[in-house]
Amino acid sequence: MASTEREILRTEIGWAIVVAGVVGVIMVAIVYAGLAMHINPPSNIEHIDPKTLHLTGEFTEPNLGTKVEANGQVTVRMVATQFAFVPQCLVVPEGKPVTLRFSTPDVLHGILVTGTNVNTMIVPGYVSQVHTVFRKTGDLLMPCHEYCGLGHSQMWATVRVVPEAEFRPGADGKVSCDAR
């Protein structure tokens, strides 16, 4: 038991150092993630009607998956829905800029791709967009990381990163896991 003023002082300073240390470690982690791992806050604000997502435009079923656009840009469009990603597997080239675009017709979801800087929430009413470059080939796990209902823990997809030489789009510019 601390009783004299000197002892009280010592414990107070001890705990102040612990608290300062915790705050310091968190700050360093944030700065490291931001600068070394390129984890950025989302900056793209784009609205879309979740009620008609499956009926019109960009996020209808035949349009989902990886596509090489006419200008050579690689775009991945994906829908997160209770309780699966559509498509459940996607192919991307190694070492090339890729734009990932996500939306949802139902509730809040989130994704991260293990070992990369891809990490975003998917919010009904918005398009979430991430620009990235995949540096290592192989199958990466992409789980849903925002609780979305009872089937949440079975909700995951695979991101297949292939060497650029093996990344061969079809006539319509689309690339899928099945075709390989």
Added chain:
Amino acid sequence: MEHADADPKVLDQPWRIWATAAIASVAAAGLLLGMIVLPVVQGRNAGISAFDAICRALGIQAGSPAMPQPPSAAQAIPVTQVAWSAELIRDLEQADRRNGEAIASQTCFACHGERGFAPDNRNPNLAGQSALAIYKQLHDYRSDSRFNDQMTPIAKALDDRQLIDVTAYYAYLTTGAIDPTTAQVGDEEIVRLVERGDQSRNLPACSSCHGRRAGGPTETPSLVGQNEGYLIAQLQLYRSGERKNDIYHRMRSVARQLTDREIARLARYYSTTLRQ
């Protein structure tokens, strides 16, 4: 330094000064890192000037996309024409069930039974089915999103009002009580699939969507007490892709993973289970 008789306010003073200084410096460091260092360095990677990056971090400049949006020349080929809106759900709630009953007794009883219990095991029971599920399926038959020789012409003959009224009639009927002597609740493997799914096959539990008030997709039908022959047929149709009116493959991606044996046992389970 032990002045037992000193004024506590005077004793505290240096502590207050130091604590304030410590908190202010942590806050200042946070602002410097978050509003200046991080945006400027990250902005450089994205080709944004230091000034713009700081303005965006402060929220006084809109976060415009740092790179041009990819073009989208998408052509929509939807698997269903149904879109849930507040008006539609209100219409279903305010439907005229008497009119629905009149239509049903004329056209539907022959195959779906008098109180919504189909005499033929291959036809679905409709009694107490979710209104949203019935509405979507009728609408899908009508728009050729789901096809069946018997149902398609019948649905096409219904106008919007009739479709809503007959939906409300069937949804309002009471579901049947299952005969406890035929109930099968002992199939452990299937109960596990229904209640827990299968992580290794990317298979969510059936009850995460089909369970009572599970909070899954809006149009999810109830399966409890459904006819066995009908359930088997539908799971096979989803698996082969012949039935493809489920929005975003929700059922096709599930059925694709199921074996014949599992389909048969799941159908048995749902047609006889006492659980909700």
